[in-house]
Amino acid sequence: MSISAKDAADLSRRNFLKVGTAAGGGLMLGFQVGDAFAQEKKGAAEAAAPAPAKYVLNPNAFIAIAPDGKISFQIPQEEMGQGVYTSLSQLLADELDVDLANVTPLPAPPIDAIYGSPRSHRMSTGGSTSIRGFYTALRQVGASGRAMLVQAAAQQWKVDPATLRTESGQVIDDAHGGRKLSYGVLAPAAAKLPAPQDVKLKDDKDLKLIGKSVKRLDTPDKVNGKAQYGIDVRMDGLKIAALAASPVVGGKAVRVDDSKLKAMPGLQLVVLDDIVAVVGPHFWAAKKGLDSLDITWDGGENATMDSAKMWQELRATSLKPGVVAKEDGDAPKNLSRAQDNRIDVAYELPFLSHAPMEPQNFTVHVKNGGCEMWGGSQVQTSAVAAAAKTLNTTPDKIVFHNYMLGGGFGRRLDTDMVVKSVRIAQKVDGPVKVIWTREEDIQQDMYRPAYRNVMSANLDKNGKIDAWTHRIAGGAVSVRMSGKPLKGGLDRGSLEGATENNYGAPNFRVEFIEAPPKALNIGYWRGVAPNNNVFATESLMDELALKVKKDPVAFRLAHLDGTPRLKAAVQLVAQRANWGSALPKRAGRGICAQFAFGTYIATVCEAEVDEGGHVRIRQVHSVIDAGRIVNPDTLMAQVQGGLMFGFTAALYGDITVKDGRVQQRNFNNYRIMRINEAPPIDVHIVASHEPSGGIGEPGCTAGPPSLVNAVAAATGIRLRKLPIDRDILAGRKIA
Amino acid sequence: MVTLQINGQSHTIDAPDDMPLLWALRDIVGLTGTKFGCGIAQCGACTVHLDGKAVRSCLLPVGSIGNRAITTIEAVGETPNGAKIQKAWLDIEVVQCGYCQSGQIMSATALLNRTPNPDDSDIDAAMAGNICRCGTYVRIRQAIKNAAKTA
Numbered sequence: 029m030s031i032s033a034k035d036a037a038d039l040s041r042r043n044f045l046k047v048g049t050a051a052g053g054g055l056m057l058g059f060q061v062g063d064a065f066a067q068e069k070k071g072a073a074e075a076a077a078p079a080p081a082k083y084v085l086n087p088n089a090f091i092a093i094a095p096d097g098k099i100s101f102q103i104p105q106e107e108m109g110q111g112v113y114t115s116l117s118q119l120l121a122d123e124l125d126v127d128l129a130n131v132t133p134l135p136a137p138p139i140d141a142i143y144g145s146p147r148s149h150r151m152s153t154g155g156s157t158s159i160r161g162f163y164t165a166l167r168q169v170g171a172s173g174r175a176m177l178v179q180a181a182a183q184q185w186k187v188d189p190a191t192l193r194t195e196s197g198q199v200i201d202d203a204h205g206g207r208k209l210s211y212g213v214l215a216p217a218a219a220k221l222p223a224p225q226d227v228k229l230k231d232d233k234d235l236k237l238i239g240k241s242v243k244r245l246d247t248p249d250k251v252n253g254k255a256q257y258g259i260d261v262r263m264d265g266l267k268i269a270a271l272a273a274s275p276v277v278g279g280k281a282v283r284v285d286d287s288k289l290k291a292m293p294g295l296q297l298v299v300l301d302d303i304v305a306v307v308g309p310h311f312w313a314a315k316k317g318l319d320s321l322d323i324t325w326d327g328g329e330n331a332t333m334d335s336a337k338m339w340q341e342l343r344a345t346s347l348k349p350g351v352v353a354k355e356d357g358d359a360p361k362n363l364s365r366a367q368d369n370r371i372d373v374a375y376e377l378p379f380l381s382h383a384p385m386e387p388q389n390f391t392v393h394v395k396n397g398g399c400e401m402w403g404g405s406q407v408q409t410s411a412v413a414a415a416a417k418t419l420n421t422t423p424d425k426i427v428f429h430n431y432m433l434g435g436g437f438g439r440r441l442d443t444d445m446v447v448k449s450v451r452i453a454q455k456v457d458g459p460v461k462v463i464w465t466r467e468e469d470i471q472q473d474m475y476r477p478a479y480r481n482v483m484s485a486n487l488d489k490n491g492k493i494d495a496w497t498h499r500i501a502g503g504a505v506s507v508r509m510s511g512k513p514l515k516g517g518l519d520r521g522s523l524e525g526a527t528e529n530n531y532g533a534p535n536f537r538v539e540f541i542e543a544p545p546k547a548l549n550i551g552y553w554r555g556v557a558p559n560n561n562v563f564a565t566e567s568l569m570d571e572l573a574l575k576v577k578k579d580p581v582a583f584r585l586a587h588l589d590g591t592p593r594l595k596a597a598v599q600l601v602a603q604r605a606n607w608g609s610a611l612p613k614r615a616g617r618g619i620c621a622q623f624a625f626g627t628y629i630a631t632v633c634e635a636e637v638d639e640g641g642h643v644r645i646r647q648v649h650s651v652i653d654a655g656r657i658v659n660p661d662t663l664m665a666q667v668q669g670g671l672m673f674g675f676t677a678a679l680y681g682d683i684t685v686k687d688g689r690v691q692q693r694n695f696n697n698y699r700i701m702r703i704n705e706a707p708p709i710d711v712h713i714v715a716s717h718e719p720s721g722g723i724g725e726p727g728c729t730a731g732p733p734s735l736v737n738a739v740a741a742a743t744g745i746r747l748r749k750l751p752i753d754r755d756i757l758a759g760r761k762i763a
Numbered sequence: 764m765v766t767l768q769i770n771g772q773s774h775t776i777d778a779p780d781d782m783p784l785l786w787a788l789r790d791i792v793g794l795t796g797t798k799f800g801c802g803i804a805q806c807g808a809c810t811v812h813l814d815g816k817a818v819r820s821c822l823l824p825v826g827s828i829g830n831r832a833i834t835t836i837e838a839v840g841e842t843p844n845g846a847k848i849q850k851a852w853l854d855i856e857v858v859q860c861g862y863c864q865s866g867q868i869m870s871a872t873a874l875l876n877r878t879p880n881p882d883d884s885d886i887d888a889a890m891a892g893n894i895c896r897c898g899t900y901v902r903i904r905q906a907i908k909n910a911a912k913t914a
Contacts, residue, residue: 109860250861253796310790434862672898
């Protein structure tokens with residue numbers, strides 16, 4: 029169930045929701061909240077994403093209470109497995125004082141003005157920002173709602189609201205024998221009251237849901253087949269399409285031989301410049317029809333590109349001076365003086381596909397000068413805008429039904445699947461569901477950019493880092509997405525995890541140089557910039573420790589006095605992982621210390637490498653300090669799963685190009701770790717009252733460096749290029 | 764026309780013999796709990812039961828099934844092992860995005876059908892064909908063990 033964009037637009041026009049009819053037929057309360065983010069701003073440790081100067085959540089509409097007391101929350105963030113339907117419901121429900129058993133989370137309609145993140149003013153689920161963005165705001169919305177319901181009860185009973193209390197969806201008057209009024213009964217009157225602007229949030233000791241591992245609200249329907257993803261949409265008259273986009277970026281279909289297709293009844297051929305699709309009654313027919321075509325593509329200038337050339341270009345660019353992103357002291361000068369204890373090195377990371385389990389798909393019905401569409405997106409309003417632009421119309425002509433995602437990982441921060449589906453739907457009479465095959469999904473991705481990190485560091489006489497330089501070379505996703513060049517050549521989205529100087533180098537410089545790849549589109553991928561920068565930083569830290577024959581944990585601890593939360597996490601994880609204890613031959617432990625997404629995490633990976641170069645992860649320990657936590661079990665799940673996502677990339681992830689075409693096709697040659705490879709993962713959460721950090725990505729970015737450092741400890745071989753090359757580990761190839 | 768026995772009911776559908784069961788279930792019968800992941804039996808998202816045994820429906824032509832009993836995620840909870848597995852999944856919150864979990868649950872239930880007390884290597888062998896991109900493997904392993912302990 030979802031509110032249509034049109035209904036939602038009507039809601040937003042009612043300059044603050046007095047009374048609105050909720051989707052379920054109940055009453056909808058809306059709450060105007062003032063500067064909801066002052067509190068987060070004050071405590072915000074993460075300077076990387078400053079809160080807006082003044083954010084006013086106005087109007088908003090998050091809570092609907094039906095007469096029977098059933099409650100629905102409009103959840104502005106996309107549920108893609110990270111548990112956000114539950115965690116954001118916890119924030120609302122705790123302050124509103126209702127039981128989660130009565131709560132149904134719903135996808136909020138696409139309206140930035142109401143549901144946009146306080147951090148960015150737009151609807152976007154990425155960068156581990158849901159809790160960081162909404163922690164205070166949704167608590168205030170819940171508290172404001174509670175105050176209105178209490179006020180409504182006080183008016184009915186003619187008592188002072190201060191004498192009333194609430195519990196489990198009821199207002200209770202202890203002074204008068206404990207009489208009660210349910211929220212469902214009070215909602216009509218409450219909704220007509222002005223929303224209080226300065227509500228007091230609960231004291232920590234009174235919290236019932238926040239900080240507790242409550243059961244997830246979305247999972248019961250995910251174990252019995254009832255949960256609906258975009259790909260599950262069905263409706264009368266629905267047709268299904270299979271598509272083939274140009275296998276070379278920028279290419280065109282120059283000839284389509286459909287002689288075999290003509291013998292197959294009930295199929296429609298759609299030929300657009302760069303896309304060929306076949307539409308049929310079900311996917312099997314459409315796919316068979318597509319396979320029957322003989323398509324001649326003209327790849328254009330990208331058709332001569334291959335991985336070797338792309339790496340050659342990236343390497344050449346990485347040797348040029350970049351734009352300085354962060355400078356402390358004078359690193360170049362101090363490096364030039366250094367002799368002995370200096371390291372110059374480069375780390376290389378490949379292009380990666382997202383490969384969410386639910387292949388890309390969108391269902392679109394073009395009609396009435398616009399379209400109605402069904403699907404899952406991490407950027408609901410951008411999806412609407414993309415459809416409107418494609419149809420050369422305005423967003424109010426687009427009705428979007430948003431669905432849970434069978435995996436996001438950044439893939440659905442892009443809207444190319446919306447645009448392609450709308451373009452095909454323009455040629456189809458009635459609704460059409462366009463489904464990507466796995467091959468199409470992998471070969472038409474917006475890939476994590478390849479990066480080259482050119483780094484130098486030297487140590488002083490005491491073995492402390494004296495100078496550190498890091499030049500990041502890679503494509504800027506912001507440029508690919510916006511089509512606009514970088515301001516001053518600096519891509520701020522590529523810097524996190526590199527510029528913080530957690531280890532306190534007195535002379536420290538980070539540069540960025542844009543190296544836009546040919547032949548591949550680039551996109552955001554789980555872990556964003558830190559999945560490059562943390563790998564580079566933590567690899568170099570291990571190399572420096574080795575240079576002065578220091579233990580990697582001790583070496584880091586000696587540099588972490590200025591970053592005490594990270595230091596504490598490193599100390600604790602070393603203890604929990606039994607760091608320093610004996611291991612079998614060809615086994616080793618690797619450490620990764622990371623501050624990114626507002627969260628501190630220290631990870632020890634224990635791995636072994638056999639004579640054939642095969643890597644097995646034996647066990648993993650993480651200690652995570654993510655500030656205030658809404659749902660500890662969800663956090664653990666995200667760290668466990670994030671680590672697996674990162675390990676998969678380190679072991680297998682590599683998108684390569686030949687003749688302009690992506691060579692990987694399916695899970696047979698774009699491998700994902702399987703259960704028999706999955707290590708036990710111990711996650712320890714540090715109790716904290718600091719502002720919440722993000723949790724979706726820290727595990728992912730901690731995986732590769734901890735694993736590669738473990739491999740180095742096990743074998744003495746330092747791998748400076750991902751994915752892990754078994755031939756090098758087996759001695760069949762020189763690094 | 765092909766007749767299939769799905770979740771205890773007989774369905775006669777207008778489908779060519781070579782059509783994989785996956786698409787018959789999803790696009791014709793309307794049972795969308797069985798998922799499309801790869802189309803080449805590499806990921807296990809499409810796992811269903813044929814006479815209680817796990818099979819990949821994305822490569823199984825409907826013409827080859829005959830009268831064998833097909834069970835999908837929508838009805839596996841009506842079997843004792845299916846119900847145990849579903850409960851074990853929820854008890855320790857295995858699920859993240861959930862897209863692969865229909866297949867995981869079908870494979871795990873089939874494992875318990877033939878091996879009531881699986882050890883780690885049994886679990887590896889039975890479940891290695893099911894990819895989870897969210898990386899829920901640690902919990903899948905634990906949930907299977909928990910379910911096996913339930914009477």
